[in-house]
Amino acid sequence: MIKGRIMKVLSNLYTVESHGNVIECIPRGKFRYTNQKPIVGDIVTIQVDENNKGYIMEIDERKNQLVRPPIANIDQAIVVFSSKEPRFSFQLLDRFLAIIEHHRITPIIIITKSDLFEEVEEIQTSLNSYIASGYSVIYTSAKNKEGLEQLPAIFKDKISVFTGQSGVGKSSLLNAIDDSLQLETNQISKALGRGKHTTRHVELLPFYNGLIADTPGFSSLSFDALTTRDLAVAYHDFREYAKECKFRGCLHENEPNCRVKESVRNGEIIESRYINYISILEEIKNRKEIY
Numbered sequence: 001m002i003k004g005r006i007m008k009v010l011s012n013l014y015t016v017e018s019h020g021n022v023i024e025c026i027p028r029g030k031f032r033y034t035n036q037k038p039i040v041g042d043i044v045t046i047q048v049d050e051n052n053k054g055y056i057m058e059i060d061e062r063k064n065q066l067v068r069p070p071i072a073n074i075d076q077a078i079v080v081f082s083s084k085e086p087r088f089s090f091q092l093l094d095r096f097l098a099i100i101e102h103h104r105i106t107p108i109i110i111i112t113k114s115d116l117f118e119e120v121e122e123i124q125t126s127l128n129s130y131i132a133s134g135y136s137v138i139y140t141s142a143k144n145k146e147g148l149e150q151l152p153a154i155f156k157d158k159i160s161v162f163t164g165q166s167g168v169g170k171s172s173l174l175n176a177i178d179d180s181l182q183l184e185t186n187q188i189s190k191a192l193g194r195g196k197h198t199t200r201h202v203e204l205l206p207f208y209n210g211l212i213a214d215t216p217g218f219s220s221l222s223f224d225a226l227t228t229r230d231l232a233v234a235y236h237d238f239r240e241y242a243k244e245c246k247f248r249g250c251l252h253e254n255e256p257n258c259r260v261k262e263s264v265r266n267g268e269i270i271e272s273r274y275i276n277y278i279s280i281l282e283e284i285k286n287r288k289e290i291y
Contacts, residue, residue, distance in 0.1 A: 008203040025054030041072035080164035083119040094276040114139035129270040133237035155210035
């Protein structure tokens with residue numbers, strides 16, 4: 001028995017990497033009778049026969065999991081936003097952060113087109129509060145090469161997925177890291193010389209001493225999987241202040257002696273971020289009422 005990580009899934013064939021060796025595996029029949037199904041990113045125990053055919057015997061406990069795309073054990077989400085075209089949206093950013101942090105994935109916020117000084121200065125003023133709350137923010141410009149030297153290091157020893165504004169794709173970021181790529185599509189596989197996929201699947205690919213998920217990123221910003229309580233503690237900065245709220249299970253809305261609301265009044269949490277939180281909270285409540 002050996003341990004390995006699932007790197008790719010095609011139909012019922014699982015590509016597992018173990019100590020530098022790549023082994024094609026199929027899952028044991030017992031998974032048909034459980035709620036478990038192996039997915040990309042899983043750490044698994046496999047058994048290899050004399051013909052070097054592998055069998056997935058067990059799946060280790062996952063630290064996190066996404067449904068769309070189906071991938072597990074993610075370390076960080078690279079959240080790509082533009083300072084302009086498309087215009088930066090803090091409301092959209094907070095929606096992404098709620099979902100990412102609910103899954104205990106570390107977000108890294110990357111702002112492109114930082115050569116547009118007017119837009120960036122306005123954004124930076126608000127993002128400074130995010131930085132003070134512990135978020136990582138990197139400003140980049142493909143035009144004047146600002147911030148590009150920081151990007152390769154963020155992938156080291158990490159499993160990363162990409163997400164962000166529509167119209168700010170993975171190809172833009174990858175071209176910024178290495179301008180010799182000159183990507184015309186948004187597929188990481190093309191950047192790594194693997195050609196264009198003819199089928200849609202999730203795959204982990206080596207990139208700058210880490211692994212990146214070759215997927216279109218988050219395909220949905222649905223909050224179907226979150227309860228109001230989940231949202232109340234999703235943001236890591238809210239979660240820390242929530243420990244000091246008077247009432248257990250405080251939703252930071254109408255409750256008295258709420259430490260989160262107090263931190264908004266004190267400027268410890270940016271007010272617009274709290275307003276965005278309340279908007280998402282109402283969305284989740286309305287969903288519960290409908291169903």
